[in-house]
Amino acid sequence: MAKVEGSSPSAPTIPIDCWCKAERINIYPQFREEEIVPQLSIKDQVKKLVELQKIDGAIYELKKSLEEKPRVLEGLQRQFEEKKARLKELEGRLKGIQLKRKEAEVELAGKEGDIKKSNADLSKIKTNKEYTAKIHEIESLKADQSIVEEKILVFFEDADKVNAEIAKEKQFVVEEEKKFQAAQKQFDEEMQIAQDRIKVLEAQRKQYLPDIDPNVLNRYTKLLAHKEGLAIVPVQGSACGGCFMNLTTQIINHIKMHESLEECEKCSRILYIKDQL
Numbered sequence: 115m116a117k118v119e120g121s122s123p124s125a126p127t128i129p130i131d132c133w134c135k136a137e138r139i140n141i142y143p144q145f146r147e148e149e150i151v152p153q154l155s156i157k158d159q160v161k162k163l164v165e166l167q168k169i170d171g172a173i174y175e176l177k178k179s180l181e182e183k184p185r186v187l188e189g190l191q192r193q194f195e196e197k198k199a200r201l202k203e204l205e206g207r208l209k210g211i212q213l214k215r216k217e218a219e220v221e222l223a224g225k226e227g228d229i230k231k232s233n234a235d236l237s238k239i240k241t242n243k244e245y246t247a248k249i250h251e252i253e254s255l256k257a258d259q260s261i262v263e264e265k266i267l268v269f270f271e272d273a274d275k276v277n278a279e280i281a282k283e284k285q286f287v288v289e290e291e292k293k294f295q296a297a298q299k300q301f302d303e304e305m306q307i308a309q310d311r312i313k314v315l316e317a318q319r320k321q322y323l324p325d326i327d328p329n330v331l332n333r334y335t336k337l338l339a340h341k342e343g344l345a346i347v348p349v350q351g352s353a354c355g356g357c358f359m360n361l362t363t364q365i366i367n368h369i370k371m372h373e374s375l376e377e378c379e380k381c382s383r384i385l386y387i388k389d390q391l
């Protein structure tokens with residue numbers, strides 16, 4: 115027999131199978147007539163629970179979507195931040211190339227100065243040996259000059275490539291920002307709609323509560339919280355509509371009798387048969 119758990123002192127534990135007015139008054143004489151929940155047959159209570167489940171299922175899905183949406187938005191924000199970080203990294207790389215190019219330009223100017231000086235020295239040289247040595251020196255300086263010029267060209271090419279990437283990345287950042295802002299706006303609107311809808315559904319569900327036996331309602335509410343928002347399920351073929359485990363003929367027969375609330379042995383959800391209600 116199911117028992118009420120966590121009830122207030124004014125609503126003592128009452129065996130579910132004894133939920134009839136006469137017995138309740140007999141067991142709990144302190145109950146006044148007007149406090150007694152109107153008696154509904156098991157079948158009628160199941161009908162109420164099925165209606166309640168439709169509303170609670172919708173509330174559950176809405177609440178789940180409210181939990182998931184921020185994660186989607188966080189993902190978009192992360193993408194946006196990644197694009198920004200990539201742009202920053204490219205700008206840093208460009209600065210590095212420009213710095214190295216400037217250093218190479220200074221080096222080149224030095225080599226040009228050395229060549230100029232060596233050329234000027236040529237006119238002062240008196241021996242052939244010294245002249246040949248100076249010519250070699252100038253040739254070596256010119257070779258170095260070519261290497262530095264080559265380096266500067268490569269730096270220019272590298273800077274062009276990075277500049278092109280920066281332009282592309284800037285475009286991505288703008289697009290990601292727009293995407294993120296649009297998603298944020300949509301998110302805010304959807305959150306509002308979902309919250310409003312939940313309020314309406316919660317008001318709707320209240321009208322079913324007074325007719326349902328508190329023990330039954332307590333059992334249903336616990337299942338709802340622990341079974342992914344699904345407390346009462348139809349039998350599908352001969353299986354539980356919640357966990358799809360095959361049900362025994364005995365349970366199915368008991369469900370049809372509507373004398374007690376039957377539950378799935380595996381998932382504990384309350385069971386009913388659609389065309390028997």
Ligand SMILES: [Zn+2]
Pocket residue numbers: 354355356357358359378379380381382383
């Ligand atoms: Zn089940």
